[in-house]
Amino acid sequence: xxxxxxxxxxxxxxxxxxxxxxxxxxxxxxxxEHLPAALRRAAAADALIVVAVPMxxxxxxxSAIATYAxxxxxxxxxxxxxxxxxxxxxxxxxxxxxxxxxxxxTSESGWAATDAKLFGDAVWAxxxxxxTRADPWTRVVRLALDCGSVVVPVVAAEHDRAVARISHxxxxxxxxxxxxxxxxxxxxxxxxxxxxxxxxxxxxxxxxLVRAICEPNSTALLEVLDETLTVLATARDSLRxxxxxxxxxxxxxxxxxxxxxxxxxxxxxxxxxxxxWLEHLRAAGERGGVITRLD
Amino acid sequence: xxxxxxxxxxxxxxxxxxxxxxxxxxxxxxxxEHLPAALRRAAAADALIVVAVPMxxxxxxxSAIATYAxxxxxxxxxxxxxxxxxxxxxxxxxxxxxxxxxxxxTSESGWAATDAKLFGDAVWAxxxxxxTRADPWTRVVRLALDCGSVVVPVVAAEHDRAVARISHxxxxxxxxxxxxxxxxxxxxxxxxxxxxxxxxxxxxxxxxLVRAICEPNSTALLEVLDETLTVLATARDSLRxxxxxxxxxxxxxxxxxxxxxxxxxxxxxxxxxxxxWLEHLRAAGERGGVITRLD
Numbered sequence: 001x002x003x004x005x006x007x008x009x010x011x012x013x014x015x016x017x018x019x020x021x022x023x024x025x026x027x028x029x030x031x032x033e034h035l036p037a038a039l040r041r042a043a044a045a046d047a048l049i050v051v052a053v054p055m056x057x058x059x060x061x062x063s064a065i066a067t068y069a070x071x072x073x074x075x076x077x078x079x080x081x082x083x084x085x086x087x088x089x090x091x092x093x094x095x096x097x098x099x100x101x102x103x104x105x106t107s108e109s110g111w112a113a114t115d116a117k118l119f120g121d122a123v124w125a126x127x128x129x130x131x132t133r134a135d136p137w138t139r140v141v142r143l144a145l146d147c148g149s150v151v152v153p154v155v156a157a158e159h160d161r162a163v164a165r166i167s168h169x170x171x172x173x174x175x176x177x178x179x180x181x182x183x184x185x186x187x188x189x190x191x192x193x194x195x196x197x198x199x200x201x202x203x204x205x206x207x208x209l210v211r212a213i214c215e216p217n218s219t220a221l222l223e224v225l226d227e228t229l230t231v232l233a234t235a236r237d238s239l240r241x242x243x244x245x246x247x248x249x250x251x252x253x254x255x256x257x258x259x260x261x262x263x264x265x266x267x268x269x270x271x272x273x274x275x276x277w278l279e280h281l282r283a284a285g286e287r288g289g290v291i292t293r294l295d
Numbered sequence: 296x297x298x299x300x301x302x303x304x305x306x307x308x309x310x311x312x313x314x315x316x317x318x319x320x321x322x323x324x325x326x327x328e329h330l331p332a333a334l335r336r337a338a339a340a341d342a343l344i345v346v347a348v349p350m351x352x353x354x355x356x357x358s359a360i361a362t363y364a365x366x367x368x369x370x371x372x373x374x375x376x377x378x379x380x381x382x383x384x385x386x387x388x389x390x391x392x393x394x395x396x397x398x399x400x401t402s403e404s405g406w407a408a409t410d411a412k413l414f415g416d417a418v419w420a421x422x423x424x425x426x427t428r429a430d431p432w433t434r435v436v437r438l439a440l441d442c443g444s445v446v447v448p449v450v451a452a453e454h455d456r457a458v459a460r461i462s463h464x465x466x467x468x469x470x471x472x473x474x475x476x477x478x479x480x481x482x483x484x485x486x487x488x489x490x491x492x493x494x495x496x497x498x499x500x501x502x503x504l505v506r507a508i509c510e511p512n513s514t515a516l517l518e519v520l521d522e523t524l525t526v527l528a529t530a531r532d533s534l535r536x537x538x539x540x541x542x543x544x545x546x547x548x549x550x551x552x553x554x555x556x557x558x559x560x561x562x563x564x565x566x567x568x569x570x571x572w573l574e575h576l577r578a579a580g581e582r583g584g585v586i587t588r589l590d
Contacts, residue, residue, distance in 0.1 A: 103488035123486055152485055162483035166476045170490035172540070173468045175547025176526045180519050181461045182550035186583035188457035189557045190447055191418055193398035195465035196554070198493040203551035207544045218538050224475050225531050229524065231471050236520050243513050245467070249502045252470025255477035256498035259491070262484045288481035 001029060004050075006116035007146040014038035015111075023111040035061075039068035048139045050100075051076035051084075054212035058084055062091040073136035075100045075143070079163060080217040081127065081156035098140045099127035099156055101163070102149060107204040120148035123290065128153040128281045134273035141272075142294055150264065151291040153281035164220035171202050171210050172225060178203040264290045271295070296324060299345075301411035302441040309333035310406075311352075318406040330356075334363035343434045345395075346371035346379075349507035353379055357386040368431035370395045370438070374458060375512040376422065376451035393435045394422035394451055396458070397444055402499040415443035418585070423448040423576045429568035436567075437589055445559065446586040448576035459515035466497050466505050467520060473498040559585045566590070 001024075004011045012030040015021045024031035032038050042049050049072045051061050058078060065074065074097045078084050081099045088097045104122035106113060124144035126137070144151050154162070178200040181188055202210075214221055235248040267289040270280045281291075296319075299306045307325040310316045319326035327333050337344050344367045346356050353373060360369065369392045373379050376394045383392045399417035401408060419439035421432070439446050449457070473495040476483055497505075509516055530543040562584040565575045576586075 103486050105489070122488065125486060152482070154482065154486075158482060159486075162479045162486050165479040165483045166487035166491040169475050170472060170494040172527070172530060172543065173472055173494060174490070174551075175540075175543050176523050176530070177465060177468055178547045178550035178554065179526055179543075180464050180523050182553050183519070183522065184457045184460040185581070186557065187447070187449065187453060187581050188460045189554045190559060190580075190583050190585070191398050191420060191449075191454075191457050192461035192554060193417065194400070195469070195497045196461040198496050199465040199468060200547075200551050200554065201493050202490045203547045204555065205548070207541075207548045210544045210548075211540055214540055214544075215534070215538050218534050222531065222535055224478070225527070225534070227478065228471050228475050229527055229531065231474060232467070232520070232524055232527070235467060235471070236517065236524060239510070239513050239520070240517055243510050245470075245506055245509055246502075248467065248470050248474075249505045249509075252473045252495075252498045253500070253502045253505075255473035256469075256495050258477050259473065259484045259487060259495065260499065262481065264485060285485075286480070286482050288485050290485070 001031070001050075002114045002116045003119050003147040004143060005029065007148075009143075009146070010045075012038060012041065020111050027111075035064050036068050039064055042072050043069035046072065048073045048075065048136070048143065050143070051078065054078070054209060055080060055083060055216040056212055058087050059091075062087055062093060066091040066093055072096060073139050074098075075126075075136070075140045077102055079167065079213040081125075081159045083216045085127070085129065085156050094131065095133065096136050098132055098137045099125075099129070099159075100140055100144065101125040101159065102144065102147075103167070104149075107202055109206055109209060117148070119144070122149045123152050124149035125152045125154050125159050126291075127156060127159075128278045128285070129155045130278065132278055134277070138272050138294065141291060145291070145293065153267070153285040153289075153291065155282055158282075158286070160217050161220045161223070164217055164224050168214045168217055168221045169224050169228060171205070171214055172221070173228075174200050174203040175210075262288065264288055266290060266292050296326070296345075297409040297411045298414050298442040299438060300324065302443075304438075304441070305340075307333060307336065315406050322406075330359050331363050334359055337367050338364040341367065343368045343370065343431070343438060345438070346373065349373070349504060350375060350378060350511040351507055353382050354386075357382055357388060361386040361388055367391060368434050369393075370421075370431070370435045372397055374462065374508040376420075376454045378511045380422070380424065380451050389426065390428065391431050393427055393432045394420075394424070394454075395435055395439065396420040396454065397439065397442075398462070399444075402497055404501055404504060412443070414439070417444045419444035419446050420449050420454050421446045421586075422451060422454075423573045423580070424450045425573065427573055429572070433567050433589065436586060440586070440588065448562070448580040448584075448586065450577055453577075453581070455512050456515045456518070459512055459519050463509045463512055463516045464519050464523060466500070466509055467516070468523075469495050469498040470505075557583065559583055562586050 001013045021031045021033040102124040267284045296308045316326045316328045397419040562579045
């Protein structure tokens with residue numbers, strides 16, 4: 001809401017926490033702790049509703065939306081996408097829904113951690129699943145662009161497999177690394193420098209939030225976690241039997257270089273509502289394409 | 296050398312790379328690619344020699360030092376300590392040697408990556424192994440302090456176990472995470488944000504350097520890598536069987552908080568050469584104590 005209002009949107013919000021709503025109001029934002037009131041207002045204004053709660057709270061929110069504002073365009077910024085889409089369908093809201101996931105955040109949470117510039121130069125995943133309608137899709141893309149992000153078009157299942165690799169696994173490894181460091185006591189923690197600090201940063205995230213991000217994506221996370229256990233066990237065997245980490249280190253370095261040198265390219269020739277636009281956007285997203293503006 | 300000279304040391308250097316030596320000279324530093332000349336000069340000046348090469352090159356350096364400057368005080372900034380100490384003993388140089396390891400660095404290497412401020416506010420591990428003599432120890436500690444670091448006194452074996460946890464394991468996990476991300480192709484790498492970027496940063500380090508850092512510490516690294524494989528496999532089982540990461544995430548978060556809240560305290564009452572000074576410094580280092588000045 002802070003970013004949207006900074007981009008000149010007429011935005012208002014709901015927070016279940018009275019303290020959170022008060023803190024936002026103290027900063028001049030229009031926030032209530034009364035959900036029906038916020039949603040009735042959204043329905044009257046034909047607003048775009050952005051669900052920004054952890055996965056365990058999504059069902060409750062959708063239930064209220066189905067009651068008070070079922071015709072509104074609807075998106076979300078929940079990490080995982082397929083479970084949100086399933087819940088949206090269960091509440092009969094699929095027609096107006098387009099999933100979203102801005103790839104930005106810190107290990108902090110709460111109103112005090114809000115930052116209007118959080119989405120600047122970020123990537124914002126926006127759904128192009130079958131059945132997506134052009135009107136709400138365009139509104140969601142415009143919001144992302146207005147907040148300073150570029151948009152990656154992606155279907156829910158592919159999104160969830162991708163973020164298991166680049167967001168959820170990093171959380172799991174950061175927690176394990178933090179544990180390994182603390183196992184070395186004050187001496188090890190006192191010697192820790194950049195590699196440990198960076199490698200454990202996201203372990204500072206609130207545990208409930210990490211679980212709410214990772215656990216709903218367990219199928220995809222299990223797949224890459226198993227893959228990584230195999231990679232690490234192979235490296236362990238090589239280190240034990242041949243005192244060598246060559247295979248892991250060379251492949252890992254190549255992978256990091258590929259990440260560093262990846263260049264986004266701009267999708268310019270596909271318009272919402274055109275023939276096969278969803279399939280074309282999905283294919284472009286898979287090849288590293290991003291949307292940077294709407295005509 | 297850049298940091299020592301910036302701290303008003305009369306410093307000169309050797310680099311086997313003619314291009315590296317030229318680049319340093321172009322910046323006004325006194326660097327030669329002739330090792331015997333640099334070492335004869337060190338012997339004549341009673342200099343403190345700092346060996347700053349990867350572990351595979353240590354033996355060659357020590358051999359030259361034993362030939363041309365065997366009486367000089369000697370330290371090193373190689374990551375692992377017990378193998379360096381063993382090599383120093385093998386060359387008959389143990390009497391004047393004090394191991395060192397500044398916990399600072401980037402994923403870059405070469406002269407262009409030097410930075411006089413690299414060691415500012417860093418931790419510099421300095422050896423307090425049995426038999427350490429007060430004179431070279433004091434010179435090494437003074438160099439570390441003059442470069443802006445605080446000093447953690449630690450024996451070689453404990454240092455190596457600690458850095459396996461907070462430096463070498465981070466490298467291994469970063470390589471594995473980079474691989475997992477690249478396994479998701481352009482889509483996954485394009486969606487990657489802070490957690491992946493930070494978690495894979497050190498995978499950008501030159502592969503030969505990572506191997507030279509980690510492989511000589513294989514015993515300690517194997518121990519913590521096995522421990523971490525168990526932690527991750529347990530988390531995998533819990534995610535698969537109960538869709539829960541609770542145990543890992545809560546313990547990892549506690550560990551990161553312990554790291555964030557660890558406070559160093561100043562060792563003030565132990566003087567080099569005092570009765571049992573090495574044992575007292577070792578015990579203080581284990582409890583998080585650091586040396587911030589010499590009287």
